[in-house]
Ligand SMILES: *[C@@H]1O[C@H](CO)[C@@H](O)[C@H](O)[C@H]1NC(C)=O
């Protein structure tokens with residue numbers, strides 16, 4: 001008997017860590033039958049059979065048991081009362097059923113609980129539900145129901161739990177729901193419900209959970225809700241609510257969670273707000289119009305764990321937080337807090353008692369005065385410290401090195417001066433260090449080279465001088481380095497240009513750098529943006545530039561460079577903005593520039609070019625090219641257009657016609673595969689022979705348009721060597737005038753991982769016969785995928801959840817480097833304030849792929865990093881065992897995870913794919929065991945227990961190192 005089970009409730013991942021409600025059905029099975037309200041046990045059977053008829057998808061085959069050979073009370077998910085043999089429970093939760101619910105459901109007149117959550121039921125919720133007078137539990141959440149909330153649900157006076165969350169319901173909340181006075185749990189979140197919150201809901205005085213987030217409700221929160229004296233959880237995040245908070249809405253000591261983020265609510269917070277809430281542990285009003293100060297009684301909220309008021313108009317002081325010892329996240333960025341004076345940050349010393357503090361967000365306020373030394377006594381668990389965009393002066397204390405867990409330190413856009421303390425080099429976990437737009441002077445400490453995990457370093461717009469330390473070359477994970485607008489001198493260290501991890505930007509502009517550009521620049525194969533302008537660099541443009549094939553923006557303006565533009569630059573076909581003006585460059589303007597299809601701006605002015613100017617391609621467009629002040633050119637004066645600032649990366653467009661041509665009219669010979677939302681073809685641009693893969697979305701499929709938007713959004717905002725690179729996208733019309741959407745990717749010579757793991761000679765023309773992945777290759781591929789996930793989860797803002805990681809979405813290039821692809825299901829999660837994650841594509845639940853999707857998604861949990869980790873764990877285990885998670889072996893509770901886990905305990909490497917064990921070498925075995933352990937630790941059932949991706953990367957790197965030794 002599975003029902004009632006743990007009932008997992010949450011609108012946001014952050015909440016899911018704290019809240020779940022056990023709903024125990026009050027023994028309906030032994031309740032006595034009163035007078036039959038109509039019908040008999042035959043009616044029930046007929047109704048159930050009608051219900052079965054409407055189910056068109058049943059992947060687990062459970063509905064087969066609804067047949068005449070056994071009594072209907074024995075059918076799967078059906079439970080009858082003992083005496084009267086009438087159906088009291090129908091529980092078909094999480095069976096991936098597809099279908100409609102027929103009106104006959106209303107004839108099950110003894111029904112107390114109907115649980116269809118986590119399936120794909122669609123259509124209307126039948127009005128006949130109103131015939132079910134005895135219904136106590138109605139769980140239809142996480143399906144695809146549309147239409148309206150049936151108003152006659154109000155007839156079901158015994159209802160205690162009503163959960164319609166995560167559907168596509170529209171219309172208003174019927175005011176009749178206010179008559180369901182036994183209701184304890186009301187959840188309609190994630191629908192398209194609009195209108196106002198009815199006053200009548202104030203009559204639901206037993207309610208403990210009120211969850212209406214992610215709808216389009218407007219108007220005020222009605223005063224009447226103040227009567228909900230049992231309320232524990234109040235969540236209305238992500239609507240269009242306005243007005244103010246009714247004065248006594250939260251006067252109930254029962255409150256645990258208050259989340260009103262993402263609305264237009266204003267007014268002030270009552271000074272005594274937190275006096276009456278002794279249990280409150282989550283409070284968020286993120287992204288509203290609140291004014292006034294943070295109530296001083298926040299000092300009394302001793303249970304608070306997450307406090308988020310980011311992006312409002314709050315002013316004044318932050319109260320003393322000395323008693324909030326459980327605080328984990330304190331988020332007050334984007335307000336007008338602090339009065340610009342020395343007292344504003346005094347509260348920081350009271351935060352030193354909060355030993356679990358992980359996130360402190362104070363950016364974008366009016367905090368002034370010196371940076372207090374008390375920040376060095378904050379929790380050693382602190383991961384994220386952000387004070388940027390304030391008026392803070394003073395120095396960074398040397399003891400900053402106490403904050404050993406720190407991964408993000410954002411102090412930019414202040415007035416901080418002094419030297420950058422070398423002790424920052426002890427913060428070995430730092431990933432992001434932003435100190436730009438301050439008044440730092442002195443040298444760049446060479447100890448920064450010890451920050452080997454550093455991904456982004458920005459020290460631009462300060463007064464730093466002396467040379468760039470060569471030790472920076474040790475930061476082998478660096479993706480972004482900005483030292484622009486300082487007084488740096490000397491040569492560009494070749495060690496820095498050898499950082500092939502640099503992918504986002506390298507900006508050394510506006511300094512006094514001299515010498516020639518080292519030929520090591522050719523290592524910057526992944527770099528998109530390179531700015532060396534406004535220095536005193538001399539010598540030629542090295543031909544090695546031709547290896548920087550990812551460059552989209554190159555600025556060498558205002559130097560003393562000489563000689564011709566090297567012919568190797570013809571390789572830089574991704575180029576969009578090329579600026580070489582104000583140098584002493586000579587020779588002809590290379591003809592290949594006219595073939596750069598993506599080039600938007602070209603500035604060659606103030607040089608000594610000679611000869612004829614090409615006339616086609618970009619040269620056709622006078623506003624895009626500047627060639628002024630080249631005396632020997634056959635002049636055509638062209639206007640100068642605006643150039644982009646740091647890191648603008650628009651996705652460019654290609655026409656239907658050119659895609660049609662390049663794929664031989666989307667011919668079957670060019671077909672690479674068919675995915676969830678579309679078909680992938682191979683193509684070749686005829687102007688330069690670039691081979692690409694293009695995914696043409698099948699727009700008739702539900703969700704396809706959304707997946708296109710999601711994928712463009714992700715790929716526009718990301719850049720990493722282990723993510724598949726998008727070249728361009730197309731959104732237009734086909735020859736018939738139908739909508740046409742397609743995404744063009746870099747072509748991956750070695751296909752997808754799925755094909756390598758489950759070799760099938762007929763299908764895999766791309767793979768040489770009998771070629772299998774070696775253990776080292778596997779280890780490399782896994783490390784690549786882990787790095788990509790780490791980047792998506794921890795370095796993107798907002799963080800990105802892939803939601804569909806599996807071998808067929810891991811592509812392999814010529815050198816067998818792995819690139820994660822297919823972001824059609826991806827979700828953004830605000831990192832700065834994870835507590836109020838908003839979801840741009842919220843209306844459809846995540847399904848993922850059977851076998852790889854974590855169990856909690858099936859229970860309605862929101863996409864989470866832990867969910868991706870689960871999929872990754874399964875991928876690891878599949879790779880090592882050679883068995884798919886859907887292998888026939890895995891049933892009756894045995895799955896890939898438990899299989900691998902059990903094997904670890906007794907048989908060790910015996911479960912590994914025998915092909916891997918051909919060399920029975922001890923090193924190989926140790927390495928295998930280590931990888932299986934990681935796979936097992938990633939795929940444990942409970943999300944919070946799974947490994948974190950950072951630790952996975954660490955373990956895989958360790959394994960790789962010891963193996964290669
Ligand atoms: C219906 O109930 C009657 C009386 O309790 C019983 O005799 C009969 O077998 C039941 N039929 C079914 C299909 O359960």
Ligand SMILES: *[C@@H]1O[C@H](CO)[C@@H](O)[C@H](O)[C@H]1NC(C)=O
Pocket residue numbers: 064065066067068069070
């Ligand atoms: C009817 O259900 C029983 C129990 O699940 C099953 O064993 C039997 O095969 C089913 N019969 C048919 C015809 O599907």
Ligand SMILES: *[C@@H]1O[C@H](CO)[C@@H](O)[C@H](O)[C@H]1NC(C)=O
Pocket residue numbers: 178199200201202203224
């Ligand atoms: C609440 O219930 C009372 C009595 O049951 C009724 O008179 C009143 O109209 C209801 N309030 C709302 C707002 O529906």
Ligand SMILES: *[C@@H]1O[C@H](CO)[C@@H](O)[C@H](O)[C@H]1NC(C)=O
Pocket residue numbers: 275297299300
């Ligand atoms: C609230 O906190 C303040 C300051 O710590 C204290 O003086 C006051 O007694 C507290 N009030 C309650 C009701 O706990």
